[in-house]
Amino acid sequence: MGRETQTEGKPSASFDTVAASAMMKELQAAYCSGTTRSYGWRISQLKCLLRLTEDHGEDIAQALRSDLSKPELESYVYEISMLKNSINLALKELKKWMLPEKAKTSLTTFPSSAEIVSEPLGVVLVISAWNYPFLLSLDPVIGAIAAGNAVVLKPSEIAPASSALLAKLMGEYMDGSAIRVVEGAVAETTALLEQKWDKICYTGNCRVGRIVMAAAAKHLTPVLLELGGKCPVVVDSNINLKVSCRRIIMGKWGCNNGQACISPDYIVTTKEYAPKLIDALKKELERFFGRDALESPDLSRIVNTNHFSRLTKLLDEDKVSVKVIYGGERDQSKLKIAPTILLDVPRDSLIMNEEIFGPLLPILTVDKLEDSFDIINSGMKPLAAYLFTSDNKFRERFVRNVSAGGLVVNDTAIHLAVPSLPFGGVGDSGMGAYHGKFSFDTFSHKKAVMYRGFIGDADIRYPPYTKTKVRLLQALVSGSFLAIIRALFGRS
Amino acid sequence: MEEGSGDLGRELEEMREYYVTGTTRQESWRRAQLKGLLRFVKENEDPIMDALGRDLGKHPAEAYRDEIGSSIKSLNYALDHLKAWMSSKKAKLPKIAILTKAEIISEPLGLVLVISSWNFPFGLSLEPLIGALSAGNAVVLKPSEISPICSSLLATRLINYVDAKAVKIVQGGPTIGEQLLRYRWDKIFFTGNAQIGRLVMAAASRELTPVTLELGGKCPAVFDRISSSFERKVAVQRVLGAKFSACAGQACIGIDYILTEKSLGATLVDTMKSMMEKLFGKNPKESRSIARIVNRNHFLRLKNLLDDPVVKATIVHGGSMDEHNLFIEPTILMNPPLESAIMTDEIFGPILPIITLQNIEDSINFINARPKPLAIYIFSKNSSLKRRMVKETSSGSVIFNDALIQYLVDTLPFGGVGESGIGQYHGKFSFDAFSHPKAVARRSFLVDLWFRFPPWNDHKLQLFRSAYEYDYLGIVLTVLGLNKPRGASSKV
Numbered sequence: 001m002g003r004e005t006q007t008e009g010k011p012s013a014s015f016d017t018v019a020a021s022a023m024m025k026e027l028q029a030a031y032c033s034g035t036t037r038s039y040g041w042r043i044s045q046l047k048c049l050l051r052l053t054e055d056h057g058e059d060i061a062q063a064l065r066s067d068l069s070k071p072e073l074e075s076y077v078y079e080i081s082m083l084k085n086s087i088n089l090a091l092k093e094l095k096k097w098m099l100p101e102k103a104k105t106s107l108t109t110f111p112s113s114a115e116i117v118s119e120p121l122g123v124v125l126v127i128s129a130w131n132y133p134f135l136l137s138l139d140p141v142i143g144a145i146a147a148g149n150a151v152v153l154k155p156s157e158i159a160p161a162s163s164a165l166l167a168k169l170m171g172e173y174m175d176g177s178a179i180r181v182v183e184g185a186v187a188e189t190t191a192l193l194e195q196k197w198d199k200i201c202y203t204g205n206c207r208v209g210r211i212v213m214a215a216a217a218k219h220l221t222p223v224l225l226e227l228g229g230k231c232p233v234v235v236d237s238n239i240n241l242k243v244s245c246r247r248i249i250m251g252k253w254g255c256n257n258g259q260a261c262i263s264p265d266y267i268v269t270t271k272e273y274a275p276k277l278i279d280a281l282k283k284e285l286e287r288f289f290g291r292d293a294l295e296s297p298d299l300s301r302i303v304n305t306n307h308f309s310r311l312t313k314l315l316d317e318d319k320v321s322v323k324v325i326y327g328g329e330r331d332q333s334k335l336k337i338a339p340t341i342l343l344d345v346p347r348d349s350l351i352m353n354e355e356i357f358g359p360l361l362p363i364l365t366v367d368k369l370e371d372s373f374d375i376i377n378s379g380m381k382p383l384a385a386y387l388f389t390s391d392n393k394f395r396e397r398f399v400r401n402v403s404a405g406g407l408v409v410n411d412t413a414i415h416l417a418v419p420s421l422p423f424g425g426v427g428d429s430g431m432g433a434y435h436g437k438f439s440f441d442t443f444s445h446k447k448a449v450m451y452r453g454f455i456g457d458a459d460i461r462y463p464p465y466t467k468t469k470v471r472l473l474q475a476l477v478s479g480s481f482l483a484i485i486r487a488l489f490g491r492s
Numbered sequence: 493m494e495e496g497s498g499d500l501g502r503e504l505e506e507m508r509e510y511y512v513t514g515t516t517r518q519e520s521w522r523r524a525q526l527k528g529l530l531r532f533v534k535e536n537e538d539p540i541m542d543a544l545g546r547d548l549g550k551h552p553a554e555a556y557r558d559e560i561g562s563s564i565k566s567l568n569y570a571l572d573h574l575k576a577w578m579s580s581k582k583a584k585l586p587k588i589a590i591l592t593k594a595e596i597i598s599e600p601l602g603l604v605l606v607i608s609s610w611n612f613p614f615g616l617s618l619e620p621l622i623g624a625l626s627a628g629n630a631v632v633l634k635p636s637e638i639s640p641i642c643s644s645l646l647a648t649r650l651i652n653y654v655d656a657k658a659v660k661i662v663q664g665g666p667t668i669g670e671q672l673l674r675y676r677w678d679k680i681f682f683t684g685n686a687q688i689g690r691l692v693m694a695a696a697s698r699e700l701t702p703v704t705l706e707l708g709g710k711c712p713a714v715f716d717r718i719s720s721s722f723e724r725k726v727a728v729q730r731v732l733g734a735k736f737s738a739c740a741g742q743a744c745i746g747i748d749y750i751l752t753e754k755s756l757g758a759t760l761v762d763t764m765k766s767m768m769e770k771l772f773g774k775n776p777k778e779s780r781s782i783a784r785i786v787n788r789n790h791f792l793r794l795k796n797l798l799d800d801p802v803v804k805a806t807i808v809h810g811g812s813m814d815e816h817n818l819f820i821e822p823t824i825l826m827n828p829p830l831e832s833a834i835m836t837d838e839i840f841g842p843i844l845p846i847i848t849l850q851n852i853e854d855s856i857n858f859i860n861a862r863p864k865p866l867a868i869y870i871f872s873k874n875s876s877l878k879r880r881m882v883k884e885t886s887s888g889s890v891i892f893n894d895a896l897i898q899y900l901v902d903t904l905p906f907g908g909v910g911e912s913g914i915g916q917y918h919g920k921f922s923f924d925a926f927s928h929p930k931a932v933a934r935r936s937f938l939v940d941l942w943f944r945f946p947p948w949n950d951h952k953l954q955l956f957r958s959a960y961e962y963d964y965l966g967i968v969l970t971v972l973g974l975n976k977p978r979g980a981s982s983k984v
């Protein structure tokens with residue numbers, strides 16, 4: 001399956017509209033030839049992807065270390081293992097996913113039979129993010145391939161080593177006639193967005209999400225937008241505190257040091273419980289990352305100086321810096337910021353009004369825990385919301401009243417790893433979902449197919465229209481056999 | 493609600509506040525709205541038929557068949573299935589996630605906007621309303637000003653059958669449409685043409701509002717050799733009924749043009765002519781079985797299509813037009829030039845071009861060379877042709893041996909792909925179109941995989957590998973020290 005690398009120019013060469021358009025034509029021709037539609041092709045490409053992941057685990061971990069100082073274990077668990085799982089699930093289930101689904105038809109259209117057939121959309125674009133550059137590039141690509149599409153991947157330039165490795169490996173392992181990687185930044189992305197795609201999947205922030213959707217609107221291209229938001233954690237008092245703290249810490253600092261779309265962004269707890277929670281967090285943080293967290297090899301660094309400045313700005317804002325109760329240390333030369341906890345920052349501060357995406361964790365305290373609902377609902381709907389409680393009633397109210405992409409009770413982030421759950425946002429946190437079969441579905445068109453026989457045609461459907469026909473129509477539409485009999489005999 | 497009033501913003505605010513109270517989420521409320529819509533239709537059959545007669549010249553039988561009856565059917569279906577639709581769906585979990593529960597809960601999106609069309613002003617308003625209300629949303633409906641009497645009936649009467657705090661009907665034209673699009677919606681559902689569809693999606697992108705776009709296209713009917721003359725007559729009757737008796741061809745799923753084999757062309761035209769008389773009598777204008785062209789704009793548009801002398805020369809039946817009465821006689825053309833406007837634009841009128849091809853299989857390439865339509869109709873008894881059509885063409889839906897009927901099937905998704913639209917509805921698909929499938933995962937505090945937490949080492953990495961591969965035996969062996977941990981540097 002090896003082919004010369006199909007990278008369409010490095011950032012310095014120009015991948016402009018002309019190049020994008022030419023590439024589009026090639027991919028459309030490949031798609032139209034029918035190559036990507038066969039079960040055999042899809043399976044073979046998924047297997048190539050599996051081999052790529054298995055053969056190059058070390059290279060991937062190395063690239064992630066270079067781009068993010070990502071701890072090796074995080075690379076293996078959150079990117080490589082999850083990808084392998086995703087591919088294996090697709091390999092196992094693809095035949096089933098590809099089967100048409102029978103649809104029941106009623107008396108109204110008798111005799112008839114119907115089914116829903118999944119067909120690929122065509123040529124799709126996947127634009128991925130920098131924080132989980134392999135997972136967020138390849139997981140959608142798995143869905144695109146499983147659904148039989150040709151696909152172009154544009155990895156994030158903010159993780160350049162990962163981007164280059166993806167381009168190289170995909171070029172070596174995958175069928176370059178239908179699968180391409182385009183590296184680059186704004187100019188290249190713009191050139192890509194001008195083309196007419198059959199679907200665009202974008203993972204990233206709201207601002208660019210709007211740009212992607214607006215570009216898609218020109219061509220009536222459907223989109224899958226995986227965005228972000230401020231994922232709240234509501235902490236009740238009747239919990240196993242140690243376990244809860246560990247799970248919160250893992251979701252926050254154990255996920256790329258807070259630079260993850262589903263990382264806990266801020267905590268809400270009662271004034272009464274806050275001191276206990278804070279003490280437990282501090283204790284567990286020290287256990288995990290040591291006294292001098294800046295030295296811990298188990299924390300990712302901040303991805304670049306841009307984000308480092310952004311985060312220090314949040315920390316150093318007037319009236320916020322005094323609220324730091326743990327951490328706050330930073331090392332600009334190494335782009336490291338230590339796990340930091342803040343208590344009761346002003347609601348109108350910057351840190352409470354934008355997605356933090358970093359190792360800063362504000363804790364807001366309230367009198368009654370129910371007040372947390374208002375805080376959460378007054379903001380944009382987040383990608384995820386978390387609750388730690390043993391109170392079943394409160395849990396039910398939370399599930400009912402808090403709208404988010406997904407909810408997890410008594411843990412953080414794990415719903416990501418459950419392929420039978422749709423992973424996606426709502427409102428500002430995104431539209432559409434994927435993972436597991438949802439990936440296959442999101443890159444498919446569900447085509448309704450209906451078969452009718454020639455007998456049993458109701459003349460009554462057609463002109464010339466008479467009163468009897470109207471009566472019969474009423475009966476037929478109601479689908480009631482009795483009504484039809486009645487109407488035929490002139491009564492209704 | 494007055495047109496263009498500055499109170500619009502305030503009224504929408506109030507609707508949002510009402511939505512937040514949670515009233516619209518209760519099953520009893522949703523049921524009451526659906527029952528209200530059902531009563532509206534049943535109690536206003538005569539005024540509805542009258543309005544459709546005046547706006548579009550539809551015969552009461554056509555009005556019943558296409559809008560009243562279909563809405564009653566859909567409302568009954570929704571009432572029967574509402575509880576099932578609202579119930580949460582359990583999600584399968586891998587064994588290792590023991591003590592975790594996962595489910596998908598459908599929640600309403602919030603305040604949604606439905607923009608409907610003029611050709612089926614009741615049906616295309618009610619079907620999306622059924623979806624929006626059964627899903628528990630507050631909804632604003634903007635019916636089309638091009639069918640003003642129908643629009644007014646909806647605004648003045650329908651509103652009395654539903655909760656006016658959560659349902660509003662706004663009358664008006666493009667200005668009010670633009671105004672509405674400037675507000676923030678949680679979903680926009682649009683039925684209309686592709687040009688406006690693009691504008692709607694562009695407006696929606698500003699607020700990251702998801703959209704369903706039910707657009708149109710040129711829906712072809714492929715007419716194969718049918719040896720039985722009885723069946724051929726049935727097929728022709730269905731074609732003519734679908735083309736001319738549903739709003740005089742002004743339907744998004746109406747048959748736009750026919751593809752048939754050269755050798756069949758003449759017989760087809762003859763059969764059509766004799767069928768025409770059976771359906772519409774010697775004088776179709778007098779038959780009252782054909783709707784009018786909706787307004788002068790569209791009349792002139794259609795007149796222009798026919799006025800092209802090269803096109804006019806291909807008329808084999810009909811062709812007469814009455815501008816005063818906005819009536820166009822059912823007209824058949826034989827092989828108008830493919831570059832003429834009538835073969836490039838969606839016709840949306842009672843003009844039926846027949847294009848003959850060397851072989852019927854050529855229709856596949858013919859269709860694929862053009863934008864994906866909302867529906868493809870195939871009249872054939874040839875199994876291999878049928879299989880090829882499903883596999884090798886793409887459209888919203890594919891119907892064999894009939895036309896339009898897919899509109900009535902609640903179990904089939906109704907919507908387009910590519911230029912013909914984004915998203916689907918009808919039946920449960922309507923409910924889903926206006927819902928967010930929220931993933932909810934619950935964990936217990938017991939049984940944590942202790943190796944989830946840093947500091948990291950090879951031992952923990954091995955455990956992770958086993959865990960993620962659902963290799964339970966591996967976990968046990970590793971814990972017992974019987975599995976040599978593989979370091980991070982070795983192949984996975």
